[in-house]
Amino acid sequence: MLKSLDLDFSIKTMEVYESFSDNMPVREVAQYLAEKKSAAFGQLAEKELLITSDTTVVLDDEIMNKPADRSEALEMIGKLSGQMHEVVSGVCLRTTHQLITFSETTRGYFKDLSQAEMEHYVDQYQPYDKAGAYGIQEWIGMIGVEKIEGDYYNVMGLPVHQLYLHLQKHFA
Numbered sequence: 313m314l315k316s317l318d319l320d321f322s323i324k325t326m327e328v329y330e331s332f333s334d335n336m337p338v339r340e341v342a343q344y345l346a347e348k349k350s351a352a353f354g355q356l357a358e359k360e361l362l363i364t365s366d367t368t369v370v371l372d373d374e375i376m377n378k379p380a381d382r383s384e385a386l387e388m389i390g391k392l393s394g395q396m397h398e399v400v401s402g403v404c405l406r407t408t409h410q411l412i413t414f415s416e417t418t419r420g421y422f423k424d425l426s427q428a429e430m431e432h433y434v435d436q437y438q439p440y441d442k443a444g445a446y447g448i449q450e451w452i453g454m455i456g457v458e459k460i461e462g463d464y465y466n467v468m469g470l471p472v473h474q475l476y477l478h479l480q481k482h483f484a
Contacts, residue, residue, distance in 0.1 A: 313470050314363075319479075321363075328352045330366070330377075338375050342368045343402030343415040350404040350411075361483060362406045367469045369444025371397040376444040385434045388445040389452070393425040397444065399467045403475060405482065412482055416471030418462030420448070425456050 314321050328349045332341050345366035356362055369376040371391055379385035398417050405412040433452040439445045446452045448460075448467040465472040 313465060313468065313472050317472065317476060324353070326352050338368070338370050338373055339398070339400055339415075339417065341375060341402075342366045342400045343404075343413050346402035346404040347411075347413050350406045356406065356408050358408055360407065363403065363475070364406075365401055365403045365470055367399060367401040367443050367466075369397055369399055371395060371444075378443055379440055379445045381440075382434055385439055385445040386430055389425065389430045389433065392422045392444060392446070393430070393456075394422060396421050399444070399462075401466050401469060401471050403471065403478075405478060407483075410482065412478060414474060414478060416463055416466045416474050418460055418464075418466045420460050420467060421458045422456050423458050425452075429455065 326349070330345050330348075332344055336344060346364045349364035349366065350362055353362055353364075376388050376391070376397075379388055397420050399420060400415055400417050402413065402415040429452075433439070433446070433450070437447070437450050437452070439447060439450070439452075446456075448457055448464065460467060463471050463473055
Protein backbone atom coordinates (compact mmCIF):
# COMPACT_ATOMS: atom_id res chain seq x y z
CA MET A 313 0.00 0.00 0.00
CA LEU A 314 2.88 2.39 0.70
CA LYS A 315 4.30 1.65 -2.73
CA SER A 316 0.97 2.74 -4.25
CA LEU A 317 1.48 6.14 -2.60
CA ASP A 318 4.77 6.49 -4.53
CA LEU A 319 6.75 6.63 -1.29
CA ASP A 320 10.39 5.61 -1.07
CA PHE A 321 10.67 3.23 1.90
CA SER A 322 12.31 0.15 3.28
CA ILE A 323 10.76 -2.54 5.45
CA LYS A 324 12.24 -3.42 8.81
CA THR A 325 10.82 -6.14 11.00
CA MET A 326 11.10 -6.78 14.70
CA GLU A 327 9.35 -9.22 16.99
CA VAL A 328 7.14 -7.35 19.44
CA TYR A 329 4.94 -9.07 21.98
CA GLU A 330 1.50 -7.60 21.28
CA SER A 331 0.28 -7.50 24.87
CA PHE A 332 -1.99 -4.89 26.42
CA SER A 333 -3.90 -4.38 29.65
CA ASP A 334 -7.28 -6.05 29.97
CA ASN A 335 -8.52 -2.72 31.36
CA MET A 336 -7.62 -0.81 28.19
CA PRO A 337 -10.63 0.31 26.12
CA VAL A 338 -10.76 -2.06 23.13
CA ARG A 339 -10.86 0.75 20.57
CA GLU A 340 -7.54 2.13 21.91
CA VAL A 341 -5.58 -1.13 21.65
CA ALA A 342 -4.50 -0.80 18.00
CA GLN A 343 -3.04 2.67 18.53
CA TYR A 344 -1.31 1.52 21.74
CA LEU A 345 0.25 -1.46 19.94
CA ALA A 346 1.40 0.72 17.02
CA GLU A 347 3.19 2.98 19.51
CA LYS A 348 4.62 -0.04 21.36
CA LYS A 349 6.03 -1.36 18.07
CA SER A 350 7.58 2.03 17.35
CA ALA A 351 9.26 2.19 20.76
CA ALA A 352 10.75 -1.28 20.22
CA PHE A 353 12.88 0.07 17.36
CA GLY A 354 14.74 2.40 19.71
CA GLN A 355 16.73 5.36 18.38
CA LEU A 356 16.22 6.58 14.83
CA ALA A 357 18.69 8.21 12.50
CA GLU A 358 18.31 11.90 11.72
CA LYS A 359 15.71 12.43 8.96
CA GLU A 360 14.42 8.85 9.37
CA LEU A 361 10.65 8.39 9.60
CA LEU A 362 9.36 5.20 11.17
CA ILE A 363 5.78 4.11 10.43
CA THR A 364 4.31 1.35 12.59
CA SER A 365 0.76 0.10 12.71
CA ASP A 366 -1.55 -2.48 14.18
CA THR A 367 -5.08 -3.55 13.33
CA THR A 368 -7.73 -5.05 15.57
CA VAL A 369 -11.17 -6.44 14.83
CA VAL A 370 -13.77 -5.59 17.47
CA LEU A 371 -17.07 -7.43 17.83
CA ASP A 372 -19.35 -6.54 20.75
CA ASP A 373 -16.46 -4.94 22.67
CA GLU A 374 -14.33 -8.08 22.24
CA ILE A 375 -11.03 -7.97 20.36
CA MET A 376 -10.64 -10.75 17.85
CA ASN A 377 -6.90 -11.31 17.45
CA LYS A 378 -5.15 -13.54 14.97
CA PRO A 379 -6.41 -17.12 15.21
CA ALA A 380 -3.98 -19.75 16.47
CA ASP A 381 -5.42 -22.62 14.44
CA ARG A 382 -8.21 -23.79 12.14
CA SER A 383 -10.70 -24.26 14.96
CA GLU A 384 -10.18 -20.74 16.28
CA ALA A 385 -10.37 -19.26 12.76
CA LEU A 386 -13.70 -20.97 12.14
CA GLU A 387 -14.98 -19.81 15.52
CA MET A 388 -14.04 -16.19 14.78
CA ILE A 389 -15.56 -16.16 11.32
CA GLY A 390 -18.65 -17.85 12.75
CA LYS A 391 -19.01 -15.01 15.27
CA LEU A 392 -18.61 -12.40 12.52
CA SER A 393 -21.21 -14.11 10.31
CA GLY A 394 -24.33 -11.96 10.03
CA GLN A 395 -22.84 -9.27 12.26
CA MET A 396 -21.48 -5.73 12.15
CA HIS A 397 -17.95 -5.41 13.47
CA GLU A 398 -15.36 -2.66 13.65
CA VAL A 399 -11.85 -2.72 12.25
CA VAL A 400 -9.59 -0.34 14.14
CA SER A 401 -6.12 0.45 12.81
CA GLY A 402 -3.64 2.42 14.87
CA VAL A 403 -0.65 4.15 13.28
CA CYS A 404 2.43 5.70 14.84
CA LEU A 405 4.69 8.10 12.92
CA ARG A 406 8.00 8.81 14.62
CA THR A 407 11.15 10.78 13.86
CA THR A 408 13.91 11.90 16.21
CA HIS A 409 11.81 15.02 16.94
CA GLN A 410 8.15 14.00 16.57
CA LEU A 411 5.71 11.30 17.63
CA ILE A 412 2.26 11.30 16.06
CA THR A 413 -0.33 8.59 16.61
CA PHE A 414 -3.81 8.22 15.21
CA SER A 415 -6.41 5.58 14.56
CA GLU A 416 -9.12 4.90 12.02
CA THR A 417 -12.28 2.85 12.47
CA THR A 418 -14.24 1.15 9.69
CA ARG A 419 -17.46 -0.78 10.18
CA GLY A 420 -17.88 -4.04 8.29
CA TYR A 421 -21.06 -6.04 7.77
CA PHE A 422 -20.92 -9.77 7.05
CA LYS A 423 -23.78 -11.67 5.48
CA ASP A 424 -24.85 -14.91 7.15
CA LEU A 425 -22.13 -17.33 6.07
CA SER A 426 -22.74 -21.03 5.58
CA GLN A 427 -20.52 -23.57 7.30
CA ALA A 428 -19.24 -24.64 3.87
CA GLU A 429 -18.27 -21.04 3.01
CA MET A 430 -16.41 -20.60 6.28
CA GLU A 431 -14.57 -23.91 5.91
CA HIS A 432 -13.67 -23.18 2.29
CA TYR A 433 -12.15 -19.85 3.25
CA VAL A 434 -10.17 -21.15 6.22
CA ASP A 435 -8.91 -24.20 4.30
CA GLN A 436 -8.03 -22.39 1.08
CA TYR A 437 -6.75 -19.07 2.41
CA GLN A 438 -5.46 -19.97 5.89
CA PRO A 439 -6.10 -16.61 7.55
CA TYR A 440 -3.88 -17.16 10.58
CA ASP A 441 -1.98 -13.89 10.21
CA LYS A 442 -5.09 -11.71 10.11
CA ALA A 443 -7.00 -10.04 12.93
CA GLY A 444 -10.50 -11.47 13.03
CA ALA A 445 -9.33 -14.36 10.82
CA TYR A 446 -10.19 -12.67 7.54
CA GLY A 447 -8.81 -10.50 4.78
CA ILE A 448 -11.36 -8.31 2.99
CA GLN A 449 -9.24 -8.45 -0.18
CA GLU A 450 -9.58 -12.25 -0.27
CA TRP A 451 -12.44 -14.53 -1.27
CA ILE A 452 -14.32 -14.15 2.03
CA GLY A 453 -14.41 -10.38 1.60
CA MET A 454 -15.74 -10.69 -1.92
CA ILE A 455 -18.56 -13.09 -1.06
CA GLY A 456 -19.15 -12.35 2.61
CA VAL A 457 -18.77 -8.65 3.33
CA GLU A 458 -22.03 -6.98 2.31
CA LYS A 459 -20.82 -3.45 2.92
CA ILE A 460 -18.39 -1.31 4.84
CA GLU A 461 -18.66 2.16 6.29
CA GLY A 462 -15.27 3.81 6.11
CA ASP A 463 -11.87 3.21 4.56
CA TYR A 464 -11.46 -0.07 2.63
CA TYR A 465 -7.67 0.07 3.03
CA ASN A 466 -8.13 0.39 6.77
CA VAL A 467 -9.79 -3.03 6.75
CA MET A 468 -6.76 -4.32 4.85
CA GLY A 469 -4.61 -3.05 7.72
CA LEU A 470 -3.50 0.49 6.94
CA PRO A 471 -5.67 3.64 6.75
CA VAL A 472 -3.86 4.93 3.69
CA HIS A 473 -5.92 8.10 3.23
CA GLN A 474 -5.37 9.26 6.83
CA LEU A 475 -1.70 8.25 6.64
CA TYR A 476 -1.24 10.37 3.51
CA LEU A 477 -2.94 13.37 5.16
CA HIS A 478 -0.71 13.07 8.24
CA LEU A 479 2.44 12.72 6.12
CA GLN A 480 1.48 15.85 4.17
CA LYS A 481 0.63 17.85 7.26
CA HIS A 482 3.58 16.91 9.46
CA PHE A 483 6.40 15.75 7.18
CA ALA A 484 6.06 17.45 3.79
